[in-house]
Amino acid sequence: MKMNQLWHTKSAKETVSCGRGIAKLLIPGDVLALIGDLGSGKTTFVKGLAAGLGIADMRLVKSPTFVIFHIYQADTPIYHFDLYRLETEADLDDIGFDEFLSDRNAISVVEWADRIPSISERATVTVEISVDNEKERTIRLYRGLLARNLTTNIQGE
Known part of the structure; x- marks a missing residue:
């Protein structure tokens, strides 16, 4: 996987800002x-x-680890999934995962996407977050045309 962009954040506030x-x-x-x-x-x-x-x-945004997913009503709906507790792709069928990811009117965000390899193939962009120390993180942006466009637009700001 080719890396298209890299950020270092020094606090949770900066990690939030990167997501924003x-x-x-x-x-x-x-x-x-x-x-x-x-x-x-x-x-x-x-x-x-x-x-x-x-x-x-x-504060409405919480980890969906124990409920598998949350839906947030925003300007564009957000489907927020957490695959940490899932074992196989068949587990996703039970919640209609494929239909959510196919929704062209929403944005889907999948935590622990690497647990189910086929998810990465469907991702428009992959974000990898690694811990540098207690507060600092490295955020890497990977993948395709959207990743290149994101990089161009962010660097141009």
Whole structure:
């Protein structure tokens, strides 16, 4: 996988800000695959993404680990999935996952996307978050045409 962009954040606030910036460049139908260890800041990143897409109260954005997914009503609906507890792709069929990802009127965000390899193939962009230390994170943006466009637009700001 070719890396298209890299950010270093020094706080949760900066990780939120990174998510907010990327959100402004997304269009309905996009699928974001989020990869990172437990506690790396995936849900923190999604809070920024949701804020950038019109969610006024970021406290509404919570990790869907135990419920598998949340739907956030924003300017563009957000489907927020967490695959941490799932074992196989068949588990996704039970929740209608494929229909959600195919919704061209919403943005889908999938935490732990690397647990189900076929998700990465459907992702418009993949974001990998790694822990540098207690507060600092490295955020890597990968994949295709959208990733190149995001990089161009963010660098141009």
